[in-house]
Amino acid sequence: MPNHAVSDHYIKVVLGPIGGIPILVPAAGSAVAAEVLPRLDGLMLTGSRSNVAPDLYAGPPHLEGTPEDPARDSTTIPLILGALERAIPVFAICRGFQELNVALGGSLNQRIQDLPGRMDHSTPTDQALPKVRTGKAHAVRVAPDGMLARQWQGLDWSPQAVPVNSLHNQGVAQLAPRLVAEAWAPDGTIEAGRVEGAAGFALGVQWHPEYDWAEDALSRRLFESFGEAARRHASKGADLDLAATLAAE
Numbered sequence: 439m440p441n442h443a444v445s446d447h448y449i450k451v452v453l454g455p456i457g458g459i460p461i462l463v464p465a466a467g468s469a470v471a472a473e474v475l476p477r478l479d480g481l482m483l484t485g486s487r488s489n490v491a492p493d494l495y496a497g498p499p500h501l502e503g504t505p506e507d508p509a510r511d512s513t514t515i516p517l518i519l520g521a522l523e524r525a526i527p528v529f530a531i532c533r534g535f536q537e538l539n540v541a542l543g544g545s546l547n548q549r550i551q552d553l554p555g556r557m558d559h560s561t562p563t564d565q566a567l568p569k570v571r572t573g574k575a576h577a578v579r580v581a582p583d584g585m586l587a588r589q590w591q592g593l594d595w596s597p598q599a600v601p602v603n604s605l606h607n608q609g610v611a612q613l614a615p616r617l618v619a620e621a622w623a624p625d626g627t628i629e630a631g632r633v634e635g636a637a638g639f640a641l642g643v644q645w646h647p648e649y650d651w652a653e654d655a656l657s658r659r660l661f662e663s664f665g666e667a668a669r670r671h672a673s674k675g676a677d678l679d680l681a682a683t684l685a686a687e
């Protein structure tokens with residue numbers, strides 16, 4: 439029986455540092471996306487073992503057995519484009535970052551570990567020790583004047599080496615025109631990007647800050663900033679509603 443589900447890590451991070459109420463959007467297509475968007479203060483795109491369909495970025499077919507989720511693709515791509523159009527804050531994590539890149543016209547490498555000179559960014563899902571799967575796997579270099587650097591002002595960190603976890607086989611091949619790279623792995627894999635010209639918070643990361651925000655101040659700050667952006671967006675909506683009510687009187 440197919441299910442629409444999300445890891446409890448995402449529920450906890452919304453209720454925790456984001457300070458919001460999590461609403462799960464079912465992977466039920468563009469019609470649902472259109473109905474849900476006006477009701478959202480922020481859009482967080484979660485990770486998943488499934489992969490964005492290659493025909494969405496003119497890529498080659500996946501290797502046999504590569505998990506896909508076309509129902510999710512048909513929901514998240516319209517959600518992303520609609521959220522950016524409405525200046526709804528967007529925080530895209532792992533598969534979410536890949537969807538953001540594809541939605542804006544970019545493409546993906548399907549198995550980074552098979553590319554010359556590249557690392558293996560995946561973490562075997564059969565490993566019993568959670569820390570091995572969700573612990574820090576490599577460092578990323580961060581743009582010293584970008585959005586990540588602005589979020590992390592005042593915290594103890596170095597743009598040369600920010601440790602992150604790594605649970606992905608795929609990654610950015612061609613960066614979308616509206617995306618600006620914010621972080622890179624040692625092998626050059628783009629690990630984060632912001633949407634140029636976005637009216638609000640619009641960031642994607644290839645790693646999983648939802649796994650370690652309780653002990654990692656940099657991870658926690660990203661969610662806090664996203665929550666602040668969502669509340670700003672909500673208050674603008676409330677102001678518009680009030681203005682419309684007053685105008686109608």
Ligand SMILES: N[C@@H](CCC(=O)NCCCC(=O)O)C(=O)O
Nearest residue numbers: 485486487488532533606607608
């Ligand atoms: N399938 C894509 C995206 C990877 C991703 O979102 N991983 C999260 C997995 C969650 C978990 O296993 O704990 C890729 O492989 O690049």
